[in-house]
Amino acid sequence: MSNKILPIEFYKSHNPVEIAQSLIGKILTTYKGTVQTSGIITETEAYWAPDDMASHARNYTRTPRNEMMYAEAGSSYTYICYGVHTLFNIITADVDIPHAVLIRAIEPIQGIDTMLKRRDIHKLCPALSSGPGSLSVALGINMADNGIPLYDPNSQIRIEVNNFEIPKNEVIATPRIGVESSGKSASLPYRFIWKKKQLYQCKIIF
DNA sequence: CGTTGGATCTTCT
């Protein structure tokens, strides 16, 4: 069974901070072959180009790597961080407005056994899909997933609405991670975390 | 426990 997919209109707002906040509690699902894995989004960060000095698209910088940031709302943007980790972002606003939201953590729902294998972890724990690089491994996301329309029912990666809304007072805002050197952009409260994440307690699977 | 450094790609200096 699958939930209702978020429509493209959801991503067209020109305020990526609001979108980042609204994405908390939504469901990120990947379909790789016959395998489905999914989780509740519990942590996001907004990148508000061109003024945001922490964004790859600061000052409308345009390179082969970040070209997808200028694409249509609801497209995925994947890139390699520190030469090692694949990070998964969602592009928002109109074409040529390179706002983005980075997905930093999910709470596993479906395909937990598959996620454990992909991560080579043998028990369910927060590290399974918490942290932007770990999340991509757990969900099987790689650089081939750059530019996927996340609102399309036929895509391998989709964002779906949840059966319940997360109350706003359970979501806190903090400065973003790893952007200390980005001048005044560094202190902006563009990171959102669901306070009640970690529904499970590291139980043994095998 | 907390801290350190290696991995190794893209971009800018």
Place this chain on the structure above:
DNA sequence: GAAGATCCAACGC
């Protein structure tokens, strides 16, 4: 040549 939207194994207490 250096730093970055990171992670984790290897250390030292």
